Every structure is written in C-alpha cells, then in structure tokens.
Amino acid sequence: MNAPIKAIITGTTGMVGEGVMHQCLQNDDVTEVLIINRKASGYSHPKLKEIVHTNFFDLSAIEGQLAGYNACYFCLGISSVGISKEDYYKTTYNLTLSFAQTLVKQNPDMVFCYISGAGTDSKEKGTGWAAVKGKTENEIIKLFKNGFAFRPGFIKPIKGLTKTHSFYRYINWIYPIGRALYPAGFTTLQELAAAMMQVTINGYNKKIVEGKDIIALAKGV
Numbered sequence: 001m002n003a004p005i006k007a008i009i010t011g012t013t014g015m016v017g018e019g020v021m022h023q024c025l026q027n028d029d030v031t032e033v034l035i036i037n038r039k040a041s042g043y044s045h046p047k048l049k050e051i052v053h054t055n056f057f058d059l060s061a062i063e064g065q066l067a068g069y070n071a072c073y074f075c076l077g078i079s080s081v082g083i084s085k086e087d088y089y090k091t092t093y094n095l096t097l098s099f100a101q102t103l104v105k106q107n108p109d110m111v112f113c114y115i116s117g118a119g120t121d122s123k124e125k126g127t128g129w130a131a132v133k134g135k136t137e138n139e140i141i142k143l144f145k146n147g148f149a150f151r152p153g154f155i156k157p158i159k160g161l162t163k164t165h166s167f168y169r170y171i172n173w174i175y176p177i178g179r180a181l182y183p184a185g186f187t188t189l190q191e192l193a194a195a196m197m198q199v200t201i202n203g204y205n206k207k208i209v210e211g212k213d214i215i216a217l218a219k220g221v
Contacts, residue, residue, distance in 0.1 A: 003070060004031040005200050008103070010056075011075030013037055016115055016155065016189065018163040020073050021048075023193035029201060034069060036062075056095050059102045067106040071200045073193075074099070074114045080129035088129065093136045097143075104143055112144040113196040118153035118185060118211060141207045148199055150209045152192055153185035154178055184211035191218035 007024055011017030012035045024030040025045050035041065036051045043050065053062050056076075074096065080088045100112060116137050121130040124138070137149035156175045157164040178186040195209065195217035206213060 005029050005071050005197060006032040006034075006069045007071040007073055007200075008034045008036065008066065008069050009073045009075060010036055010099070011077065011115075012041060012043070013039075013163065014075065014077075015157055015161070015163045015165055015168075016077075016192070017073075017075035018161050019158045019189035020075055020193040020196065022158060022161060023190060024073075024197070027197060029197060032069070034066075057098050059099065063102055063106065066103060069103075069107055069110060071111045071196075072100075072103055072107075072113065073196050074112065077115060080132075085127055089132050092129075092132050093139075096136050097139055100140055100143055109146065110144065111146040111200045112140060112148070113199060114140045114147070114149050115192075116149045116151050118151050120149070120151055122208065137208070146203070148196075148204065148207055148209055150192065150196065150214065151211065152187050152214060153211050154187070155192060156186070156188040158189050183215065187211055187214050187218075191215055194218040 007030060009017055009021050009024065012021045021033060021035060024033050025047055031047065033047050034049045034051065036053055038054050040052055041050060051062050051065060078091050103110065114137060116133050119130055120133040120137060122134045122138065124131045124134045140149060141147045154175065157168050175186055191214055195214040198217040198220065
C-alpha cells in the first residue's frame with residue numbers, strides 16, 4: 001500500500017490501545033487517526049479525531065463517519081478473569097464482530113489488525129478464553145481480505161503513558177530476562193504498534209502474527 005495510513009483505533013482507554021495510538025501519532029506514515037470511545041479521552045493532537053459513542057454493538061449513528069480509513073487497529077478487549085463465560089464471549093466475540101462487520105461495509109479493502117494473544121486456539125476447542133479468541137480471529141480473517149490476528153505475549157509498556165496497568169510496576173523486571181530467554185514471548189508496545197503499521201504498508205505472508213513475527217516486522221523485515 002503506497003497511500004498514507006488512515007487508522008481507526010479502538011481501546012485507547014487501555015494500555016495497548018493508548019500505546020498504539022501514541023506510536024501512530026508519532027509516525028510520519030500515519031496521517032489520520034480516529035479513536036472511538038464510550039467517553040471523551042481528553043487526548044488532543046493535530047492528526048487525531050475522536051468519536052464518543054456509548055454502544056459499540058450498534059454503530060448505525062456514526063457509520064457514515066467511519067468511511068475513508070484504510071486500517072483498523074482493534075485493541076479493545078477484556079480479561080476473562082472474574083467474569084462469566086457469557087459476558088466474556090459477548091464482549092470478545094460479539095462486540096468485535098459487530099464492529100468489524102460495520103467497518104468492512106464502509107472500507108472493504110482496509111487492513112484490520114485484531115489484538116489477540118499468545119496461546120489462542122485457532123481450532124476453537126472448548127469454551128475457554130483461548131477458544132473464544134480463536135473463533136474471533138478466524139471470523140476476522142474470513143471477513144477481511146486484509147485481516148490479521150496479532151498474538152503478543154508479555155507486552156512491555158511505554159514509559160510515561162497513563163493507561164499502563166499498575167501491576168507492571170511490580171513485574172517489569174521480568175521483561176529483560178524473558179526477552180533474553182524466550183524472545184518470541186516478550187515484545188514491547190512500540191514493537192507491536194510498529195508491526196501493525198508495517199503490515200498495513202507492506203502486507204504480510206501470515207494471517208496469524210506471533211511474537212517472533214511482531215519483532216521481525218518491527219525491524220522492517
């Protein structure tokens with residue numbers, strides 16, 4: 001793709017989405033960023049536009065504002081810990097697919113990068129989080145001809161951003177050890193964002209983008 005990146009980013013009220021947005025705003029290949037949140041984020045930047053919309057299951061009121069973008073970095077997600085299987089499925093699968101189906105009508109050629117996670121089960125066996133993520137990945141890849149599922153493991157946050165999970169203050173020391181021993185399972189948030197932008201510009205020969213792929217893509221390989 002030779003055109004500049006015009007990206008829709010979800011989940012910017014969380015650590016991954018905020019970091020991806022931050023990196024996109026710093027990158028000259030990205031000319032426009034649209035974020036969609038349930039409440040105003042307070043972010044401001046010349047490249048940035050925000051839509052406040054409370055119901056992600058029904059985008060009909062804002063559908064017309066979603067046309068003209070060539071990338072979506074879908075970083076919205078929740079943990080399976082402490083919630084019912086039904087609620088996890090509703091948010092992880094139903095919400096994601098509802099959002100994606102609206103976008104593909106407006107932008108059928110867009111690159112859709114879905115943030116999944118290491119350990120996701122593409123065979124959709126069982127009812128646990130790995131199977132639900134796998135089902136979501138599979139549907140995204142079928143829905144978009146340029147659909148990709150990214151599977152990072154441990155993600156090192158970007159210093160200075162505000163949405164970093166508090167527990168990272170206590171476990172960040174693990175990162176250099178993990179990266180040295182098992183690099184595919186440990187990536188930085190900068191690498192994740194760079195890999196998605198690289199896929200948007202140059203494509204990739206794999207639809208499932210594992211940790212080692214993220215690192216390679218971030219280097220421009």
